[in-house]
Amino acid sequence: xxxxxxxxxxxxAVGRIVLEQLVERKFPYKRLKLLASERSVGKEVxxxxxxxxxxxxxxxxxxxxxxxxxxxPDEVSAEFAAWAVEAGAVVVDESAFWxxxxxxxxxxxxxxxxxxxxxxxxxxxxxxxxxxxxxxxAPLHKAARVKRVVVSTYQAxxxxxxxxxxxxxxxxxDSLSGKVHPAKVFQHPIAFNLIPQIGSRKYEGYTSEExxxxxxxxxxxxxxDIQICPTxxxxxxxxxHSESILVETERPLTAAEATELFRAADGVTVVDDLDAxxxxxxxxxxxxxxxxxxRIRKDISGSGGIAFWCVSDNLRKGxxxxxxxxxxxxxxxxxxxxx
Amino acid sequence: xxxxxxxxxxxxAVGRIVLEQLVERKFPYKRLKLLASERSVGKEVxxxxxxxxxxxxxxxxxxxxxxxxxxxPDEVSAEFAAWAVEAGAVVVDESAFWxxxxxxxxxxxxxxxxxxxxxxxxxxxxxxxxxxxxxxxAPLHKAARVKRVVVSTYQAxxxxxxxxxxxxxxxxxDSLSGKVHPAKVFQHPIAFNLIPQIGSRKYEGYTSEExxxxxxxxxxxxxxDIQICPTxxxxxxxxxHSESILVETERPLTAAEATELFRAADGVTVVDDLDAxxxxxxxxxxxxxxxxxxRIRKDISGSGGIAFWCVSDNLRKGxxxxxxxxxxxxxxxxxxxxx
Numbered sequence: 001x002x003x004x005x006x007x008x009x010x011x012x013a014v015g016r017i018v019l020e021q022l023v024e025r026k027f028p029y030k031r032l033k034l035l036a037s038e039r040s041v042g043k044e045v046x047x048x049x050x051x052x053x054x055x056x057x058x059x060x061x062x063x064x065x066x067x068x069x070x071x072x073p074d075e076v077s078a079e080f081a082a083w084a085v086e087a088g089a090v091v092v093d094e095s096a097f098w099x100x101x102x103x104x105x106x107x108x109x110x111x112x113x114x115x116x117x118x119x120x121x122x123x124x125x126x127x128x129x130x131x132x133x134x135x136x137x138a139p140l141h142k143a144a145r146v147k148r149v150v151v152s153t154y155q156a157x158x159x160x161x162x163x164x165x166x167x168x169x170x171x172x173x174d175s176l177s178g179k180v181h182p183a184k185v186f187q188h189p190i191a192f193n194l195i196p197q198i199g200s201r202k203y204e205g206y207t208s209e210e211x212x213x214x215x216x217x218x219x220x221x222x223x224x225d226i227q228i229c230p231t232x233x234x235x236x237x238x239x240x241h242s243e244s245i246l247v248e249t250e251r252p253l254t255a256a257e258a259t260e261l262f263r264a265a266d267g268v269t270v271v272d273d274l275d276a277x278x279x280x281x282x283x284x285x286x287x288x289x290x291x292x293x294x295r296i297r298k299d300i301s302g303s304g305g306i307a308f309w310c311v312s313d314n315l316r317k318g319x320x321x322x323x324x325x326x327x328x329x330x331x332x333x334x335x336x337x338x339x
Numbered sequence: 340x341x342x343x344x345x346x347x348x349x350x351x352a353v354g355r356i357v358l359e360q361l362v363e364r365k366f367p368y369k370r371l372k373l374l375a376s377e378r379s380v381g382k383e384v385x386x387x388x389x390x391x392x393x394x395x396x397x398x399x400x401x402x403x404x405x406x407x408x409x410x411x412p413d414e415v416s417a418e419f420a421a422w423a424v425e426a427g428a429v430v431v432d433e434s435a436f437w438x439x440x441x442x443x444x445x446x447x448x449x450x451x452x453x454x455x456x457x458x459x460x461x462x463x464x465x466x467x468x469x470x471x472x473x474x475x476x477a478p479l480h481k482a483a484r485v486k487r488v489v490v491s492t493y494q495a496x497x498x499x500x501x502x503x504x505x506x507x508x509x510x511x512x513d514s515l516s517g518k519v520h521p522a523k524v525f526q527h528p529i530a531f532n533l534i535p536q537i538g539s540r541k542y543e544g545y546t547s548e549e550x551x552x553x554x555x556x557x558x559x560x561x562x563x564d565i566q567i568c569p570t571x572x573x574x575x576x577x578x579x580h581s582e583s584i585l586v587e588t589e590r591p592l593t594a595a596e597a598t599e600l601f602r603a604a605d606g607v608t609v610v611d612d613l614d615a616x617x618x619x620x621x622x623x624x625x626x627x628x629x630x631x632x633x634r635i636r637k638d639i640s641g642s643g644g645i646a647f648w649c650v651s652d653n654l655r656k657g658x659x660x661x662x663x664x665x666x667x668x669x670x671x672x673x674x675x676x677x678x
Contacts, residue, residue: 148642149640154493168531192622193622194493197613231646235574236576297543311533
């Protein structure tokens with residue numbers, strides 16, 4: 001049913017990992033097209049045992065394509081998605097452009113898999129910082145209903161793509177030899193620094209990145225009563241977003257209950273032994289697909305809530321892995337219908 | 340009245356800055372003794388126009404000393420403080436050892452200056468992450484009474500002294516050339532990584548650093564009803580601790596009111612213009628004495644609270660500057676009494 005698939009944005013930080021995952025996870029495609037802008041056309045990319053030439057992303061590129069996975073800037077997605085849908089393909093889109101569209105399901109397979117049933121050609125994958133948070137919150141929400149979340153993020157430079165990591169490396173190298181590397185990708189020099197701004201001002205002094213965490217979480221859980229206070233911060237780490245989360249639930253949970261719920265949850269790995277200095281850290285989560293949770297403890301400020309620390313590879317579960325999992329879900333659902 | 344002063348720990352990251360500050364701020368001493376462990380004895384240190392030889396920290400070292408400023412490990416402070424008090428000196432101590440002692444005032448001059456009046460020879464300066472937070476919270480507490488604080492920290496490696504910064508630099512250099520630098524000062528490699536543990540396990544899954552923020556804040560404000568949920572994280576930044584703070588007050592404040600209160604507060608500088616990409620960052624606060632506050636906005640998760648971002652040089656206001664300010668306060672109070 002999804003025999004011919006196309007990847008839009010194959011040369012980006014996320015696109016490269018999508019290709020790896022299609023091979024590693026043995027995604028059942030017959031033909032794979034790689035589409036990109038003019039700059040990359042003609043480049044050859046190794047995918048498993050095949051070498052595939054990148055073709056131009058243009059209105060006729062989606063003929064006979066059944067499924068598209070796309071990791072592109074918002075404005076690219078705004079344009080090409082209609083071409084793909086027109087040609088009869090289903091688009092799994094990583095960009096922010098379609099996420100809050102009422103006709104577009106916003107899907108994290110561990111959390112709301114059935115949302116894929118009601119698409120009109122486009123299915124959106126959430127923002128990286130939202131995805132790992134909802135994967136972690138899902139078991140607590142199911143068991144005790146999440147009422148309120150206070151979250152502070154520590155976000156890696158690869159959230160801004162390959163250029164983000166290059167800027168961090170160059171910036172650190174220059175800083176160590178006493179120079180200041182000019183900021184291009186980020187708003188300010190990132191070497192040995194923190195930037196408490198991701199995105200632009202959006203609402204009541206919150207940034208677009210912060211408001212994504214609010215709106216997308218509510219849409220994924222289908223619960224507009226969930227209250228969220230986010231602070232999003234860029235940190236000099238290459239891969240792996242971290243989040244300090246305080247969650248208040250309708251039914252108070254003990255730390256032991258929360259730990260059990262995390263342990264039993266799909267896509268969550270608990271690493272939590274403070275005496276043994278074991279907790280999730282970006283360097284340990286790089287290249288892994290799960291969402292890692294630790295420092296699980298009761299809120300000692302009296303809310304009856306749970307505080308925890310959550311890390312995930314922002315290029316994997318935060319982007320590539322989630323998109324490939326959505327595609328796998330579509331394949332499984334199609335197989336179930338036809339059998 | 341405080342003619343002869345002694346500095347214990349002059350060669351450390353904080354001690355060096357205390358010396359700078361004594362000169363810069365024209366501290367009115369007549370004679371300055373530098374005391375340290377055997378390893379540093381005989382070393383000469385330049386202080387303003389003088390060159391001073393480091394003497395041995397031993398029981399008789401405090402003869403004729405009126406005032407001691409000390410930046411040493413807890414176990415050193417536990418021992419020498421009695422020698423100094425016995426000799427008639429007043430000790431302003433940076434270590435954690437005396438902070439929670441009932442007979443020892445814990446002082447941030449902008450917040451609780453009158454606490455110095457009731458000492459028994461020792462006055463403690465708080466933990467770096469506590470000091471900047473209470474300076475920022477003080478004006479809100481005075482105006483609207485702080486009930487609850489949720490804080491996530493982003494703490495610099497210099498919090499672990501000169502060796503902490505050296506380890507970060509070496510670790511980053513090695514990482515850029517594909518090697519892993521062994522962690523000695525920190526629990527894990529710090530290059531391009533985050534470590535969600537500062538100190539050891541203390542209470543209900545919280546670390547000693549986190550519980551310092553709880554206990555010390557309550558003691559400084561003289562208010563045991565303040566509820567605090569802290570998460571302390573080490574980040575690959577050399578100088579400047581940052582904090583993402585959500586504060587709930589008895590009387591709800593608007594963001595505009597909170598901003599006015601911050602602007603009017605001693606020791607606080609507001610840097611807050613998201614559209615112009617202006618907010619406090621470690622690289623801008625390095626070498627400055629104030630506590631910098633920005634990203635001031637209402638909590639959109641319904642508490643009626645205020646969210647903000649707070650950065651300060653952890654070696655200055657977080658340590659050296661606060662100790663020197665306590666010493667200056669003692670001098671002013673003594674002058675007021677004698678005049």
